[in-house]
Amino acid sequence: MLRQLATTALIAFAVLGAACSTHLGKPSTPGPARVQTHYERVRDQVFTPADWPKPLLADVYVPEGAGPFPAVLVIHGGGWESGDRDQVKSIAKRLASRGFVAVNVTYRLVPEAIFPAQLQDVQQAVLWTRANAQRFRIDPKRIGAFGYSAGAHLAALLGGIGEAPPLGRPGLAIQAVVGGGTPTDLTRSAGGGLVPRFLGGSVEQKPAAYRDASPINHVSAGDPPVFLYHGGGDSLVSIDHAKDYEKALQAAGVPTELYVLRGRGHIGAFLTDGSAVDAALDFLDRYLRR
Template sequence: MPRPTYCSGFLKTLLLAGALWSSAAVAQQPAAQRDTSFTVHSAYTKAKVQHPYISIARPPVPATIRSQTNLTYCTENGRALQLDVFYPKSKRRQRFPGVLLVHGGGWRSGDRSQHVPMAQQLAARGFVAVTAEYRLSPEAPYPAAVQDLKTALRWLRAHARPYALDTSRVAVWGFSAGGQLAALVGTTNHDPLYEAGACFRSRSSSVQAIVDVDGILAFLHPESGEGDDSKSLSAATQWFGSNKLTRPELWQQGSALSHLSPNTPPTLFINSGVARMHAGRDDMMRQLTGLHIYTELHYFPEAPHPFPLFHPWFTPTLDYTVSFLNKVFPQP
């Protein structure tokens, strides 16, 4: 499929500038280092300054769900990758659609516990909801995170029976960097670049719907704010392991907008008022519409970037997600 037209001149400029910029600026971080800069509490403390009415979303755990936590879905180089599963209690012979939830944190921080409340509420609405960890940039650069998430999807299908999962109806949902990853996972169904490791390779990692909550769609885009290394290495530069001037083709490869095709699944965008967090969204929606693929947008112009973690936006985000998935997933 031809690349978006806005990229051609922009890429030439980047390639020319890249010849003058040394890749030696990209530093390697120790593999054991854990970045804890993004937490629910730190995001709340920052957001509350301008939004004093917010509160952290911690709804009661629904009595209608079950959970299994700290399950290892794959071991990579001796590293156990884990996930948690939340699913409906049901005595009927019924199968439920699945949702893989992907946390944010600039590809270098954050953890899967941040979306446990959302996963629990999705389970109460009739979904098998999984929160999975993935290797962050201090541990492994792109494309490891994408490969890990696809492995988690294969694990989910391999373990469909205990959770009554309908393997033909699986979505990926992500916030911030997790939204970017969710969109990339969903637009690269069957792409061998992102299928790695030996775990559950006989199973499919394809998804049938994407929910991108304030995640960037194109790194090399006029709306993007990623890749400013003037003061320190940006989160995206750390994730790609190279700056955008030196390896622009890698940054384009990691953009969901570069992978659209007639096989892209229906996509929901839920956004804050921070425009750079959804760079490329409008281009993606136009292309999806041109491909006759259903897409939907909901927008909270007054909301800070980490809005799905807080009231008053948590419940509308949940409602928009459930409504969209019920709309695009065929009913059994």
Template sequence: MRSIPHSSQDPSLPAKPAAAFGWIGFGAVAITTFSLVTGFVIGLLSTASARADTPDNGNNTTTEPAVQAGAEEMAEPGGDVIRKFDVVYDPETGRAGKCDIYLPAPADIAPVNPGSPDPSPKTNDRPAVVVVHGGGWMSGDKWTMYSHCNALAKRGHVVISINYRLAPEHKFPAQVDDVRKALLWLDDHASELKVDLNRVGLFGYSAGGHLSALVAVVADESPEIRQRSSDWAVDDARWDRLPKIKAVCAGGPPCDFRELPPENTSLAYFLGGSRRQVPEIYRAASPTALASTGDPPIHIIHGGDDFLVPVTTSRSFVAALRDQGVECQLTELPKLGHLMTFMDQRTKQTMIRWFEKML
């Protein structure tokens, strides 16, 4: 596969504090309305755009870098996909505990050297990516990620796209624990899915990007710090069963809640109060605050004109990761806002290229 050119942020990012998020002045009604409408539109458009996952023929397609910096069609169409919808990964939470599974078409045993007297079988252990939808932690559904999941599975990845419990009925850290429960389900079913548990990634957009990044960066922390973003006890045996995350890709993620005004209650529906009331929760929910040397490689994709979640929060997160020596990249898509960055083909293709490289 040809490399996909990026319009990436300069590697020498200044470590600046994250700016307050664009939606801090919104009321709860405005946030709810935006999340519901955005989730509905994303779902309709992403399903329709599944046809654009690959070109109509198998020929390579070139693009004009000045016109589509970072864009490229897949070099090959990729294989077929087997889809299984509404599989239960957590029987205790109803629809919130269901996932959709996208499996690459079977290629069970294939000789590496067909002409050799004793050909070696091709391994059946495949990389897996758990995908987390957006929607402001209060709305959205796994089906909105269909196009991204389908394209990723075509490239040989097993994909698990999850629902999770939503705010305000379920506040932080319920959503974080649900991502962990999906990882445990993957651990339990790795053999039948033919997944290599040493090649597991996380991908999410918006709130899903936040949850993906947070689960990854907190994994190497002390039991006491990990427990601050979980309802599991410090000595819960499930901690030791979680697969190690090898790579993360997050689109438009809110990364640092510590910069929100102390009295602002825009996120109280998710975090349980203002930053002044529950400062420890605001920190525990902030991936930037938890950047450390043991974090997995992370690629952030962010729209340059994203006014809902300004790109400065991703720049600061990447700067904090680089200060810790973590391998990371930031791809900025100029002149695109929050929704259009999700829909842009460069987001999907950059994500696929990242996982093909890292997993």
């Protein structure tokens, strides 16, 4: 009975979501016509080379048709220490039915590995996606990343670092980023003890790691467009992360949009993100399918 009541409340909350959301920076010009198509899922693809610390898997969702299609890496959350690609498979399915190849990836978790291992894993996924462009009918010049929470953090790092050394290298540039509940400045209080475990120490002990792992420190002109969505009542990753990141992107001349799910906390914004994902798909249409 309690579970039924919770489910009913969640559904009601989702229905009211459109009235409790604010889309800032929404462009006035429409994007291309929306695509709706069927897709196939290719499971358990190893995207890491033989000498990687461990093999990592991806599920690839490929739309019907000749292509080439834009591709989007889908990166799960879980505080860098839990979660898997099943957590975000609904996003991967929505992307694929919208005409994107969705590459739903995994990465090494804390405490097995600490930063920058997780970044290196998703960077390898970008390289693998480009290397397999012909196989999956992908346009290698149109690749984006979509994540929530820890996954959004990694997506934002992919976009901000790109090919720039020392953390980037050739072949790693992406063309769009979508991040929900994104931790953008890890020197802020975010996630309780999650960040010190992720980085292997406190900010006093590892200031360089905190600097390098914060997407807000990698903003520069020429970064790919960024779509952010965030719960207005998020107490785990405060909305200031999104607002300050948006300001930094705007100051650098990077196209950016912020969609606020008012009243939603960190988990609530993930569980009732339908309207935000709709807006994110429109954003990806404009920047990857134009």
